[in-house]
Amino acid sequence: MCPMYSEKVMEHFRNPKNMGEIKDADGVGTVGNPTCGDLMTIYIKVKDDVITDIKFKTFGCAAAIATSSMITEIAKNKTLSEAQKITRDNVAEKLDGLPPIKMHCSNLASDALKAAINDYKKKHK
Amino acid sequence: MKKIYMDYAASTPVDEKVFEEMLPFLKTSYGNPSSIHSLGVEAFDAVEEARERVAKLIHAKDDEIIFTSGGTESDNFAIKGVAYKNKDKRGGKGYNIITSSIEHPAVLETCKHLESQGFKVRYLPVDKYGIVNPDDVKTAISKDTFLVTIMFANNEIGTIEPIEEIGKITKKNDVLFHTDAVQAISTIPIDVKGLNIDLLSISSHKIYGPKGCGALYARKGVKLQPLMHGGGHEGKLRSGTYNTPGIVGLGKACEIVKERISTDAKNLKSLRDSLIKNVLKIEESYLNGHPEKRLANNAHFRFSAIEGESLNLMLDDEGIAGATGSACSSKKLQASHVLIAIGLKPEEAHGSLRLSLGRQSTKEEISIVYEKISKIVEKLRYMSPLWNR
Structure with missing residues (x-):
């Protein structure tokens, strides 16, 4: 269908999981820059150091949307220390790969999650 | 489809x-x-x-x-x-x-x-x-x-x-x-x-x-x-x-x-104008290029807070083939030089969509495309952290 993206990427792009906002989020992380064409925000709810709910909002290409969706699936119900270890490569692998050109610019979801976790930690010291 | x-x-x-x-x-x-x-x-x-x-x-x-x-x-x-x-x-x-x-x-x-x-x-x-x-x-x-x-x-x-x-x-x-x-x-x-x-x-x-x-x-x-x-x-x-x-x-x-240039131009212009008129009904949508001094078959839009590659892939899912000047779809990952030259900021250029018509285009297609675009733009804006309403 789309020669550029894997079926998995297209699946998450078409039907993103956990899309939206968490109004009373415990941690919020935003990374990217609209000038480059990608901006994502991750919202997390945390209980006993476990991510109990996670949502995202993303402006960007199909890769940006799919990686956002995928990271919410990976991180849900993980402990903060487990979630913090998720890398860009982990996300790309779970999506059966990303086009090389998209690996750096649009694969920001793990950074956004880390930013959300740091935000939570700052607020809950 | x-x-x-x-x-x-x-x-x-x-x-x-x-x-x-x-x-x-x-x-x-x-x-x-x-x-x-x-x-x-x-x-x-x-x-x-x-x-x-x-x-x-x-x-x-x-x-x-x-x-x-x-x-x-x-x-x-x-x-x-x-x-x-x-x-x-x-x-x-x-x-x-x-x-x-x-x-x-x-x-x-x-x-x-x-x-x-x-x-x-x-x-x-x-x-x-x-x-x-x-x-x-x-x-x-x-x-x-x-x-x-x-x-x-x-x-x-x-x-x-x-x-x-x-x-x-x-x-x-x-x-x-x-x-x-x-x-x-x-x-x-x-x-x-x-x-x-x-x-x-x-x-x-x-x-x-x-x-x-x-x-x-x-x-x-x-x-x-x-x-x-x-x-x-x-x-x-x-x-x-x-x-x-x-x-x-x-x-x-x-x-x-040579035989059909004047009829083609007339028909395409009328289809193009109806497409433009419809699509511009979408909130925060704009026409790129000149309103009159433009090719009879060209309509070029931009929508705020969304990105063109996503828009085009979703249109493709609906069977609609268009094009974008967004950096994300280009091999160089740079926004279109044309859109930058007319003074658009990169983030504005990202949300662009070119629809170009031809001899097989019909009025019916125009209304279908308008309906689909409005829905997709709405969907992508709902996802976008840049769209706050």
Whole structure:
């Protein structure tokens, strides 16, 4: 269908999981820059150091949307220390790969999650 | 699902009559037009008939048409061909070549290459609609200038350039004038003599002909340095065995354009205007390019807070083929140079969508496309952290 993206990427792009906002989020992380064409925000709810709910909002290409969706699936119900270890490569692998050109610019979801976790930690010291 | 094709500016389907006329030259009349036997002569005659048809469309003489492999080669040939004949003008104070900042890459990259060879090139700015100011052309010309190359109409935003005014200036200053008319040729009647055009590029697959064929009009007397050396075809200007089926297809396509150009332009304009009117009903949607001085088949939009690649992939899921100038879909990951040149910020350029219409487009398609776009834009904005309402 789309020669550029894997079926998995297209699946998450078409039907993103956990899309939206968490109004009373415990941690919020935003990374990217609209000038480059990608901006994502991750919202997390945390209980006993476990991510109990996670949502995202993303402006960007199909890769940006799919990686956002995928990271919410990976991180849900993980402990903060487990979630913090998720890398860009982990996300790309779970999506059966990303086009090389998209690996750096649009694969920001793990950074956004880390930013959300740091935000939570700052607020809950 | 019924497919809706709105990317005619990228390529067009081959017209049925064009296809029929090409077929014998793939199957039975396969002789080399340069051969002296009857199969060769048959092919030769077909090539010459095609040449006549191409010439007629733009009011040129038959021997002013050189067949090429397409628009890119025609642009390369016109610009490099003239530049290499004017090598002695390199190294002066003034500009050798004057072009615009919104040309097709086939022109821009050729000019950049020539800069690396010591030629001086001036890339003129455009206004917010993408129009070149003829006064800027006049000011940039000096005794070192030998070529002005400005496109007839822009391939992305559809803006039509002031070709007549520029032609008057180049003629008065004794400078050659090349125009890339690849997008314009099917909807704007062009008289190369009346417009003082010395060189003009044509592509076959943009006008319902086959891919891999094009033509360069070069006014009699214009000296070109060949790019292709070999058997000495096309008056030693462009060597290489004639692409007979392609050339025959291009010739027929030109003949059909000549017949129906005014009806096509009228129909497309009415469809285009209805598409624009509908799509602009979407909140924070804008038209790129000039409202009137634009190609009859071009509609170019931008939507705030969303990204064009996502928009196009979702449209594709609905069977709709469009195009975007978003960086995310380009190989270089840079926003379209045209959109930047008309003053858009990169984040504005990202949300762009080009819909280009053609002979098969219908009113019904326009309303379906409008409905789908509104839904997709809404969906993407709901996802976007930049959309807060």
